[in-house]
Amino acid sequence: MTATTTPYAELKAPTTARRLLTAPTTGPLVALLLACAFFSLSTDQFLTGGNFSLIVQQVMVVGTLAIGQTLIILTAGIDLSCGAVMAFGSIVIAKMAAEGSLPPLAAIALGIVVCGGFGLVNGLLVQKIPLPPFIVTLGMLNVAFALTHIYSEEQTVSSLPGPLTALGQTFPLGNTDITYGSLVTIALFLLLAYALSSTGWGQHVYALGNSPEAARLNGIRTSRLTIGVYTVAGLLYGIAALLLISRTGVGDPQAGQTDNLDSITAVVLGGTSLFGGRGSVLGTFIGVLIVGVFRNGLQLMGVASIYQTLITGVLVILAVTVDQLSRKKAR
Amino acid sequence: MSRISRLPSSLLRVTACTGVAALALTACGSGSGSDTASSGSGSVKVGLITKTDTNPFFVKMKEGAEKAAKENGAQLSTAAGKFDGDNAGQVTAIENMVAAGVKGILITPSDSKAIVPAIEKARAKGVLVIALDTPTEPESAVDALFATDNLKAGELIGEYAKAAMKGKSAKIAALDLAPGVSVGVQRHNGFLKGFGATDKDVVCAQDTGGDQAKGQTAMENCLQKEPGINVVYTINEPAALGAYTALKAKGREKDVLIVSVDGGCTGTKAVKDGKIAATSQQYPLKMAAEGVKAVVTFAKDGKKASGYTDTGVTLITDKAQDGVTSKDTAYGLENCWG
Numbered sequence: 001m002t003a004t005t006t007p008y009a010e011l012k013a014p015t016t017a018r019r020l021l022t023a024p025t026t027g028p029l030v031a032l033l034l035a036c037a038f039f040s041l042s043t044d045q046f047l048t049g050g051n052f053s054l055i056v057q058q059v060m061v062v063g064t065l066a067i068g069q070t071l072i073i074l075t076a077g078i079d080l081s082c083g084a085v086m087a088f089g090s091i092v093i094a095k096m097a098a099e100g101s102l103p104p105l106a107a108i109a110l111g112i113v114v115c116g117g118f119g120l121v122n123g124l125l126v127q128k129i130p131l132p133p134f135i136v137t138l139g140m141l142n143v144a145f146a147l148t149h150i151y152s153e154e155q156t157v158s159s160l161p162g163p164l165t166a167l168g169q170t171f172p173l174g175n176t177d178i179t180y181g182s183l184v185t186i187a188l189f190l191l192l193a194y195a196l197s198s199t200g201w202g203q204h205v206y207a208l209g210n211s212p213e214a215a216r217l218n219g220i221r222t223s224r225l226t227i228g229v230y231t232v233a234g235l236l237y238g239i240a241a242l243l244l245i246s247r248t249g250v251g252d253p254q255a256g257q258t259d260n261l262d263s264i265t266a267v268v269l270g271g272t273s274l275f276g277g278r279g280s281v282l283g284t285f286i287g288v289l290i291v292g293v294f295r296n297g298l299q300l301m302g303v304a305s306i307y308q309t310l311i312t313g314v315l316v317i318l319a320v321t322v323d324q325l326s327r328k329k330a331r
Numbered sequence: 332m333s334r335i336s337r338l339p340s341s342l343l344r345v346t347a348c349t350g351v352a353a354l355a356l357t358a359c360g361s362g363s364g365s366d367t368a369s370s371g372s373g374s375v376k377v378g379l380i381t382k383t384d385t386n387p388f389f390v391k392m393k394e395g396a397e398k399a400a401k402e403n404g405a406q407l408s409t410a411a412g413k414f415d416g417d418n419a420g421q422v423t424a425i426e427n428m429v430a431a432g433v434k435g436i437l438i439t440p441s442d443s444k445a446i447v448p449a450i451e452k453a454r455a456k457g458v459l460v461i462a463l464d465t466p467t468e469p470e471s472a473v474d475a476l477f478a479t480d481n482l483k484a485g486e487l488i489g490e491y492a493k494a495a496m497k498g499k500s501a502k503i504a505a506l507d508l509a510p511g512v513s514v515g516v517q518r519h520n521g522f523l524k525g526f527g528a529t530d531k532d533v534v535c536a537q538d539t540g541g542d543q544a545k546g547q548t549a550m551e552n553c554l555q556k557e558p559g560i561n562v563v564y565t566i567n568e569p570a571a572l573g574a575y576t577a578l579k580a581k582g583r584e585k586d587v588l589i590v591s592v593d594g595g596c597t598g599t600k601a602v603k604d605g606k607i608a609a610t611s612q613q614y615p616l617k618m619a620a621e622g623v624k625a626v627v628t629f630a631k632d633g634k635k636a637s638g639y640t641d642t643g644v645t646l647i648t649d650k651a652q653d654g655v656t657s658k659d660t661a662y663g664l665e666n667c668w669g
Contacts, residue, residue, distance in 0.1 A: 043431075051430050058423045154510035156444040247422070249448035254416035254441070299427035302408035306384045309413075 024271035025283040027322055031269075031315070032290050039297030046300055049176035059266075059292040060185040061086075061247060063285065064240035066263040066270075067192050068119075068233030070284045073267050074196075074209045075229050076276025077126060077133035081118065082237050083259030084144035087252075089115040089241030091148050094157035094251025097164055104163035112238030118144060119234020123227035141260065148253050157251035168246035181243045188239065192281045205229060209276030266291060268316050273323050290315065375405040375630040377623055378428035380421055380438040382465075384411040387595060387669035388615055389439065392463065395616030396437065399623035405630075407623070408433070415540065416509070418445040425449045428458075435459035435626030437619065443468040443513055459629045461636060463618045465514050475625065475636035477618045479644050481517035481592070482524070484611035485564075487646040487655075488590035489525020491609045492562050494652035495588055499561070503528060504553045505536040506546050506565040506574055515566050518592050522564045534560060539570045546573025554581055565591045568598025568610060575606045594647060595669035602647055603660040609648035615668050617642045 040047040065082045072079045093111035096102040102110060118140060125136045167184060170177035196202035207215040208222055216222045244255060270287030272279025291312060298308050379396045381389035393409055400407040408431065410424035418441055426449070428436055436458055440446045443465060450460050450472050462473045470476060492501075503526070508515025523529060530536075534557040537549035546565065550573060553560060563578075565571035571591040578584045584606070591598060594612025601607045625636035646656065647663035 045431055054426055054430055058426065061419070149510075156442060156511070158444050158447075244419070248418060248445055250445045252418050252442060252445040254445075255419060257417065258413050295423065296427050296430070299408065299410055299424065300431045302406070302431070304384070305410045305424070 024273075024279055024323075024326075025286060028269055028271050028283055028286040028290065028319070032286050032293065035290060035293050035297065039293065039300065043297070043300045046297055049174060051296065051300075053176050053178050053182065055289065055292040055296050056182040056185070057179045057247065058296065059288045060179075060181050061240050061244045062259055062262045062266060062291075063185050063288040064188060064236055064243055065259055066266040066284045066288050067188055067281050068236035068240075069263040070267050070270075070272055070279065070281045071192070071196075071205065071229050072133070072233050073264075073272055073274060074205050074276060074279060075226060076209050076212075076274075077226075077230075078264065078274070079122065079133065079137045079230075079233060080260045081122065081137040081140035081144055082233070082240075082263055083256030084141045084148065085115050085118045085234065086237045086241045086244060086259065087254075087256040088118070088144045088148045088151070089238045090244050090255060091152045091157065091251050091253055093164060093241060094160055094245055095152065097161050098157050098159060098251070104161045108164065108242055111241055112235055115238030115241060116231055116235040119231045119237070120227065122234070123230030126230065127223050127226045152251070152253040154253060156253065158249070160245065160249065160251070164242070165246045165249050167243060168249065179247075181246050184239070184243065186285075188236065189281055189285045196281060201225075206277055209278075211277075262291070265312060265316055269319050271319065271323065273327070274320070275327075278323075278327075375403075375435075375627050376431065376433040377405045377407050377626045378424075378431070378433040378436040379407060379409045379619065379622075380424045380428070380436060381409070381411045382415050382417075382421075382439050382441045383413070386415075387597075388464075388593070391668040392439070392615040392619045395619035396623050398616075399620035403624060403627045405623060405627050412441050416441050418442040421446055422449040425453050429453050429456055433458060434630040435461065435622075437461050437463050437622040437626070438473075439464045440467050447472045459626055459635055461622045461625055463622055464615065466639075468513070470639070476639045477621045477625075477642055478639070479613035479618075480641050481514050482521040483641075484592045484613065484644045485518040485521020485523075486525035487521075487611045487644065488564070488592065488609055489522040489527075491525075491646060491648065491652055491655050491657070492522075492564070492588055492590050493526045494655050495608060495650070496562065501526070501528070501532065501562045502557060502560045503533045503562045503564060504550070504557070504560045504574075505533050506539045506549050506553075506563065506570045507536055508541055508566045509538050518566060519564070522590070526562075539566060539573070541567045541570055543569040543573040546570030547577045548573075550574040550577035551580075554578070554583070561587050563587060563589045565589060567591060567593045568595055568601060568607065571598065571607045571610075572601055575601070594645070594663060594667055596664065596667040597669060599647060599660055599663040599667040602663065603649060605649075608650060609646060609657065610663075612645045612647045612663055612666065614642050614644075614666070 069079055069082055089111040092114050093107050096107035097104045122136055122140055125131050126133050167181035170179050204220045204225055207220060208225055212222055266288035267284050269290050270283030272283055294311055295308050377400060383389060396407055412420035421441055447467055454460055460473045462476045464478050466476050467473050505519060507519055535553035539545040539549050563574050565574055568591050571589050574589055575584055578587050588608045591607050591610040594610055598610055602610055629635055645658055648657050649660050651657050
């Protein structure tokens with residue numbers, strides 16, 4: 001079946017404005033802009049091109065994980081294994097390439113496919129047995145974490161070939177250096193935003209999150225769709241693994257230990273509902289930028305990093321509260 | 332049936348623009364955040380990046396840095412990783428501090444190798460980078476290192492344990508830090524060297540992460556494996572106290588010798604109480620203070636600190652052994668940290 005999209009003609013300007021005001025991304029966007037305004041006034045190093053480029057660089061890894069996390073949360077699932085899967089992918093890429101078992105590009109491809117494989121297994125377990133996503137991915141977190149440490153023999157892999165760190169290179173834009181990896185992350189956000197909002201697949205993901213039963217009765221192949229979502233998320237974790245390597249210049253078995261919760265934080269801050277069916281990846285991008293802006297801005301102000309954690313916690317609770325209240329209103 | 336996707340393409344475009352805004356802003360942004368020229372306020376900016384925010388050792392290090400910053404008219408900003416081993420968090424902190432225009436960064440690397448590229452970037456921008464407590468790999472990646480000689484710290488308690496055993500055959504348990512972390516490896520090897528033993532003589536080795544609960548679990552498991560253990564080397568005092576708890580539960584606390592490294596106040600008190608036989612005390616406040624001074628000196632006359640400075644280590648015990656130099660717990664408590 002093909003999904004029905006709202007014809008564009010129906011969206012007159014006032015409606016668009018009203019929709020903007022009630023869109024789930026509006027709150028996070030306002031919060032982000034307020035934070036930016038606050039830090040611009042508080043410290044003169046905040047509002048510079050170099051600093052914004054830096055913030056995007058700093059959030060690109062968790063941001064890319066958070067795209068996959070958003071897809072899964074939209075289906076009312078959750079993925080605790082993303083950071084650990086990414087860490088394993090990065091060790092696969094780094095070791096394969098550094099020890100010369102594979103050409104660099106093949107090593108990258110293998111790492112991404114391996115991460116996709118983890119996603120596929122997650123999806124199969126969630127869908128076919130079926131098991132709760134929380135438990136499946138909690139198990140997978142431990143499996144991936146252990147495999148990372150076994151395979152890496154606890155060694156950081158350094159002296160990597162050029163292609164692995166290519167995305168960490170910069171190009172000048174105006175008088176600012178932009179990292180190629182930032183562009184990859186932004187491109188992925190736009191791609192998935194388009195897929196969710198303007199393709200049948202995207203409509204089905206929302207339908208599945210809203211009511212799996214209704215989706216099934218409407219002829220959506222919910223089983224295949226769920227497994228697909230987890231697999232796509234896995235592939236995204238693989239790309240995040242490459243971005244991580246390009247950023248740090250090494251394969252690090254210790255990496256990503258808190259990234260699962262950080263990615264969920266970004267999703268929640270971006271206005272995506274943990275109950276599934278509501279939200280967007282662009283909201284998640286705003287969410288991840290909120291975290292990045294606070295971390296960077298408070299650091300520039302010389303505020304201890306523990307306060308950033310405190311503020312993030314408060315913002316998360318606020319975001320979920322807003323989501324709940326708006327759902328109540330909708331009923 | 333409930334409403335499906337609420338993202339009309341116009342909204343998509345609007346939000347997409349904000350997405351690109353970060354990039355667009357960079358194009359029209361004024362200047363780049365990378366100049367490390369003198370700070371506006373006239374005082375020297377110094378950054379301190381520790382492994383975590385919560386470990387008392389690093390809390391003390393921060394205090395030492397703050398005190399030294401006050402005395403030298405410098406402005407200190409601090410940051411830390413989220414957990415021990417959080418390299419990405421430290422990289423982010425370095426970048427932000429360079430953007431904030433610090434003259435120098437003091438860092439206790441969570442991952443000696445992985446942090447190197449980020450340090451190189453900061454140094455390329457003219458920032459003085461000094462490692463505290465933990466060396467980078469290679470050590471030349473930073474301008475200077477202010478640290479305890481961890482090998483020597485291990486050697487001291489090794490020699491002490493050897494003397495205290497008075498020729499009895501030793502069954503050694505090692506409660507280590509984590510695989511591949513240089514601090515842990517050096518203390519462990521130093522202990523064996525001082526004791527005149529090899530890894531073959533260690534009947535049980537376990538990683539504890541320097542955590543008391545994990546130290547207890549590790550000791551419990553070691554006693555399961557080899558009930559005859561009579562010497563326990565521990566990476567730090569929390570692990571030692573965990574070991575003590577496990578031994579006490581088995582009624583073995585009196586006849587097993589526990590030695591440790593750190594010299595934190597809680598640990599030193601445990602030496603006084605006879606729970607730990609001896610500990611090698613180190614001086615984190617001094618590391619941080621020396622580091623701050625080095626950055627201020629660099630800011631004033633451009634002189635860069637270089638090489639390795641040993642900030643000293645002292646064996647603390649109330650049961651001194653012949654031929655092993657030590658100080659008592661009174662001295663230890665006077666100079667302890669945490």
